[in-house]
Amino acid sequence: MERGILARGLTKVYKTRKHRGWLRVERQEKVAVQDLTFHIPPGQVTGLLGLNGAGKTTTIKMLSTLLAPTSGELLLDGIDMQRQLLEVRKRVNMIAGGERMVYWRLTGRENLWYFGQLYNIDGNLLKRRIEELLHLVGLADAADTVVERYSKGMKQRLQIARGLINDPSYLFLDEPTIGLDAPIARELRQVVRAMAESGKGLLLTSHYLHEVEELCSSIYVINQGRLIAEGSPADLKRLTSQERIIRMQLPSLPADVEAGLREMAREHMARLEILASDEVITVTLRHPQDLGGSAATTVVRTGGTLLKLEVVEPSLEDAILALSDSLQRQEQEEEVGHGTR
Numbered sequence: 239m240e241r242g243i244l245a246r247g248l249t250k251v252y253k254t255r256k257h258r259g260w261l262r263v264e265r266q267e268k269v270a271v272q273d274l275t276f277h278i279p280p281g282q283v284t285g286l287l288g289l290n291g292a293g294k295t296t297t298i299k300m301l302s303t304l305l306a307p308t309s310g311e312l313l314l315d316g317i318d319m320q321r322q323l324l325e326v327r328k329r330v331n332m333i334a335g336g337e338r339m340v341y342w343r344l345t346g347r348e349n350l351w352y353f354g355q356l357y358n359i360d361g362n363l364l365k366r367r368i369e370e371l372l373h374l375v376g377l378a379d380a381a382d383t384v385v386e387r388y389s390k391g392m393k394q395r396l397q398i399a400r401g402l403i404n405d406p407s408y409l410f411l412d413e414p415t416i417g418l419d420a421p422i423a424r425e426l427r428q429v430v431r432a433m434a435e436s437g438k439g440l441l442l443t444s445h446y447l448h449e450v451e452e453l454c455s456s457i458y459v460i461n462q463g464r465l466i467a468e469g470s471p472a473d474l475k476r477l478t479s480q481e482r483i484i485r486m487q488l489p490s491l492p493a494d495v496e497a498g499l500r501e502m503a504r505e506h507m508a509r510l511e512i513l514a515s516d517e518v519i520t521v522t523l524r525h526p527q528d529l530g531g532s533a534a535t536t537v538v539r540t541g542g543t544l545l546k547l548e549v550v551e552p553s554l555e556d557a558i559l560a561l562s563d564s565l566q567r568q569e570q571e572e573e574v575g576h577g578t579r
């Protein structure tokens with residue numbers, strides 16, 4: 239038996255009805271998730287990134303048993319997730335960002351008690367677990383304060399405690415740090431890392447790609463419900479970014495040097511970015527080939543001074559942007575193709 243959650247050919251079609259006038263009802267179908275196959279192993283964080291109308295939330299709802307798949311197979315440590323709902327619900331939970339899913343009029347402790355009861359956890363065990371969780375997320379001192387008086391970070395930490403109330407083996411995190419200040423988001427990332435180290439399998443969706451790059455061992459990228467790329471952050475960068483990124487630093491940018499660089503970028507059809515800060519000018523050139531040599535020659539020939547020149551590793555953000563650009567180009571070409579047929 240393969241440990242972890244295994245999805246094979248997972249598909250969700252939403253069926254909606256629209257009233258048109260008095261008698262006519264138009265039935266519509268929306269394929270939100272199509273034929274997805276992925277694996278969420280225990281003991282690590284797996285990323286789920288989505289481009290347009292991707293189907294991330296739909297996928298997480300199916301994994302949390304809130305939504306039944308239209309077709310496909312879902313196994314949790316070998317258990318059929320669609321047949322053994324009660325067993326699965328004991329072992330999974332989800333945490334969504336944005337302060338939803340806790341009751342503002344109740345205290346932190348009362349919230350955890352309420353959610354714990356939904357899982358039929360024995361009273362003594364639940365009491366002990368609530369104290370442990372309040373300590374884990376740093377809310378022990380605020381446990382008896384009503385949630386509406388909590389800061390954003392405290393509410394989000396309570397969400398994490400709520401998501402752990404049934405001690406799930408698998409936890410799905412939907413934009414957990416959305417709207418949080420940088421230090422609180424960093425703290426939450428540490429909690430997420432610790433949960434993975436303790437053996438839990440986590441699935442993370444986030445618009446903050448540096449967060450995904452920092453936490454995830456493997457990533458699935460979906461677009462319009464379909465899987466379009468998968469691999470470690472390093473694999474994705476290799477797979478999607480065919481660009482070489484050259485970054486130069488200059489103490490100043492005289493007009494001749496700038497004109498020379500712009501001319502050189504035009505000739506090679508390279509993307510050029512110039513960023514001026516108080517102390518230094520940073521020039522970035524993106525092109526399939528390494529243009530470092532030509533760029534350095536251009537700076538020296540036009541009378542400029544070069545402080546530093548380096549080939550920069552693309553970030554996951556660069557890779558996902560390149561992937562999204564290439565998809566858009568593909569879609570435009572297909573539209574033009576249809577139009578001329």
Ligand SMILES: Nc1ncnc2c1ncn2[C@@H]1O[C@H](COP(=O)(O)OP(=O)(O)OP(=O)(O)O)[C@@H](O)[C@H]1O
Pocket residue numbers: 252253254268269270288291292293294295296297
């Ligand atoms: N209940 C529903 N009925 C009909 N269509 C739906 C329903 N829920 C979602 N959709 C559609 O399914 C597609 C996928 O939606 P989903 O919310 O899963 O995407 P997402 O990747 O989470 O997007 P976002 O990042 O914007 O939240 C979208 O086109 C959406 O409009």
